[in-house]
Amino acid sequence: MLGATAVGSLADKYGRRKALLLSVLFKVVGSLVAALAPDMTVFFVSRFVVGIGSATTYQIGFVYLLEMVGREHRNKFGLLYAVLFSCASMMCAGVAYFVRDYGTYQLVLTIPAFFMFLYPVIIPESPRWLLIQDRREEALAILQTIAQWNKREVNSTVLEKIHVATTEDSGSHNGVLDLFKTPRLRRRSLVLMYIWFTVSLIFFALSLGAGNLAGDIFLNSFLMSMVEVPCNLLAMCAIQIPDIGRRRMTVFCFCLSGLSCLVCVPALMFPSAGSDLMVTIFSLLGKGGAAASWNILYLYTTELFPTEVRNTGLGASNTASRTGGILASYAGNSLRNVWLPLPFIIFGVMGTGAGLLSLLLPETLGETLHETIVQVESAPNDDKKQSRDKKNYKPIDTGDNKC
16 A cells, blocks of 8 residues: 555656566565564564565556557557466465465565566666656657667657657646646546545455355465456457447446345345355356456556656555455455345445446547646546547647557
């Protein structure tokens, strides 16, 4: 939670690459110390450090990825990013089955993270961020290198137009407070923070509740991760369909997750021979809907915030989600002792409500990423289909319009 906001702001101020390296350092060092911790105090502190590194590595990496590709490729790379996360979760369940000692388990999971120290050597800084910082020569050099790899040529006229548009609209910024200074960005931020909180609460509560389901805990944990893959594939394909898009699919996935939880309520209130199987199936479906929602939200949120506060906005949303994650263990387990169906009622109501609130957000399918807050506020009305001929909207003419 702390890392999502603090390191997210650092990524907007000092660059994506430096912040990513810092996050990897937190993640690796914290994991090693946790595996070798001599007492619980050291263990808790090291896990706190791991939490900072893990959340921000995923967040900054996703923002960097989407800033480096054209809008026609955002969906494909966003899908790949989410599917790999789900595959890693399945591997964690498999490793846990064969490696029962926690210290050894932690060390095995830390080994792949060492390769992430190669990132600063392999990847360049985000050209979008460099342009916002008025470092045009560096951005041009990176784009020329990328163009050589792709056997293309950089249009210097287009780069100049992007540079002028971003520097004219860019102003002084104060981090997280910038998300709430203007009306449109404030509404987006508040809605996104709530739905991120909700999706994290449902996602982690259902994941942590795998041990409460009928059957083997290792198999249930594996299935809880495996169900994410087809749900993510279907969701990320659907959001590319013009008649569906990001917003409608977000509404659908949240409602699917919420209603699946509500279906479990009567099975828990009036148990019968097939109640355990029914709760397991709809818990998996609810987890799948939450996973798909979260995957879409990473892409959707990245598109909704402008470049100059993109990591800050995603960090604030991520902070809200971590708050939901903290409460997930209490909501999923402790509330069962109060009344068995109570957690599912809470998840159902909040999930469905988050889906309805998503209707307040604009559609971003096919839209060019905004660079500055001014461009967000001067864009066409969020409640209407965005078009490029609105009176007060100042788009960045990129020639092929693929930025």
